[in-house]
Amino acid sequence: MATDTLEPVVILDDVWRNVRRRAWITVLAPFAVVAYLVYTWFAFDVSDLLSRAQPERAAILATDSVAYKVHVTKNFRRGELEVAIEGERTATYDNAEVPDWVTLDGENAFVDLGDGYTVEIKGKTAYFDVPGYGMIETTATAKGVETRLPEGEVPDWLKDDPRKLDARPSLDKRLQVTRTKIEIHNYFGGWENFWFPFRSPLYGKSFSQLYALALSADRLDPDYSNLWFIVHEFLGNPDWQHGDVFVALFETIMMAVLGTITAALFGLPLAFLAARNFTPSQVLRFGTRRLFDFLRGIDMLIWSLIFIRAFGLGPLTGALAIAFTDTGSLGKLFSEALENIDNRQVEGVKATGASQIQRYRFGVIPQILPVFVSQVLYYLESNTRSATVIGALGAGGIGLLLVETMKTSRDWENTSYIIILTIVVVIAMDQSSSWLRRRLIEGKKSG
Incomplete structure (x- = not known):
């Protein structure tokens, strides 16, 4: 009887302790957040930062980026x-x-x-x-x-x-x-002289006039057809340098593509060495995983600085920086995907008398293909943005042109132009990645 009487008291005591614990957490959690915000305010010297802010300067630069x-x-x-x-x-x-x-x-x-x-x-x-x-x-x-x-x-x-x-x-x-x-x-x-130079014979002409001129047999320049002359004047615009911008943008895309593909080609075979169900040697698995940690533990920007010092300026250094970092990241993701495959499908292929390579080809690759395609396409899209930042450090591409336009306060319209082109390329890469993902994984045409 005494035991039966004490049980409700013990239960009530436990409930009361839980209520008090939750009450303390409810009080301490907001206090901790406020204390952290106060600390960061003084640690980052936000007051001094706000006092040195120049909103009128920002307004002028914003105006210069959309007007002339x-x-x-x-x-x-x-x-x-x-x-x-x-x-x-x-x-x-x-x-x-x-x-x-x-x-x-x-x-x-x-x-x-x-x-x-x-x-x-x-x-x-x-x-x-x-x-x-x-x-x-x-x-x-x-x-x-x-x-x-x-x-x-x-x-x-x-x-x-x-x-x-x-x-x-x-x-x-x-x-x-x-x-x-x-x-x-x-x-x-608007942007001044965007299409053609001020002294060009095409300056100020409307699209309808340019269209009629392109079809005309009377050449403005005896060395070029009118259509090629229009293209030449546009690409050679000294103020906007469209030709140089497009070449730099192509270099940036190639930098991202080459770096991502190289990382995927090296990351996949290394992932088999890091997967527990494919590599019984613990020493080999440990060494491969630490290699992944080393490659992805050093930021892409640091790798780019190292390769710039080693090989000089150029898009190849940016591609190497992307390849080194993403080999570690993709290798880790692929090894985790390999450890989670269904071994019954591999055993089924093995029962048919397939060789080791055939077991990998028909029993393993189809299972990790969705992860492989999704991750590679995602990193390709992300590396397009990263290649812009790497290029700004000296690897070339559109990032280097972007920094050059930002060095003076009079070229902010050119800066806006390059930023818009970069965003357009990232959007195009995202749409292309989604389309490829659907075609390769789902086997469906994009709708």
Whole structure:
């Protein structure tokens, strides 16, 4: 009777302890998360990072990546008044071709920036009329600039310095004055000279005009047909370098393909040595598995740096870096797939009198084929992105061109162009991988 009476008490005591334990976990878990976030805030010095952030700089770069600007420049050293796209000498308008929002009058000019913003250049003085603020009068002198501002508080978009005036009331309108020049920037959406160079005879032509020109027998260049001349002018565009970009993109794809295929060809036979049900020698299995750990334990970027030092720059170094890392990763995945096969299918093939190679071919490979195809295609898609990063370190390809466009703050539209092309290639690789996976594994046509 005493034992029967104590049993409910013991059960209730255990339940109470479990409730208290869960209550403590409920309290401590959020506290641990908050403590970790506080630690990372100070460990990573987030406050200093936020204080040094320049959101206005980011907005300018974002604008430059999707728009281009036309410069109206009065250069006092050369005594010239020029209108040029992106300030390029090769994209400078003749005086008779200037845009309709620019009026030239000898050494003077009137620029209508739209929305009521106007700039008038008279000699060495610029008059910037800003709606809602007033007239900014700036004169270039031998020592710097002298500026007369409207009364009131100086706005944030206006930087008045004795050496330079920088007025940017909006992202698409800007005036800069120094002792050597007056420069006006007017932004327009789109990418300048994307299809053809500014001085090309094809510049400014519509697609219908280009189509008619391609079919015409009257050649623009006696050495080329019109169709080839159009292609040549597009690929040889010095501003966008389409030909070089496409070649670099092809190198990146080949880097990923060569590295992935090499890793798969080496990883599969090594996987048999690492699989417990295929290699009875524990020493051989241990050594192969440690080889996989060594290859995939060193990051792909580190391998690429090693091979660049050993073999120099070039796509081959990137392919080797991908092959080394993925041999370890794919070998481990393949060995695990081999250890999980159904031995009854292998025994069935063996019962027919098949040789060792035939048992592998008809009893093992069909079972691991879905894993093999899926993993190889996934790594191929992933390595397309990785090859871009490896190329940026010096292995070549599209990554190297991407870094070169990011070195200056004036080529962000080229950076956007390369990034978009890279995303398109990754999407194409993903779609191709899905189609191949369905055809090879499911035996179905893509719908």
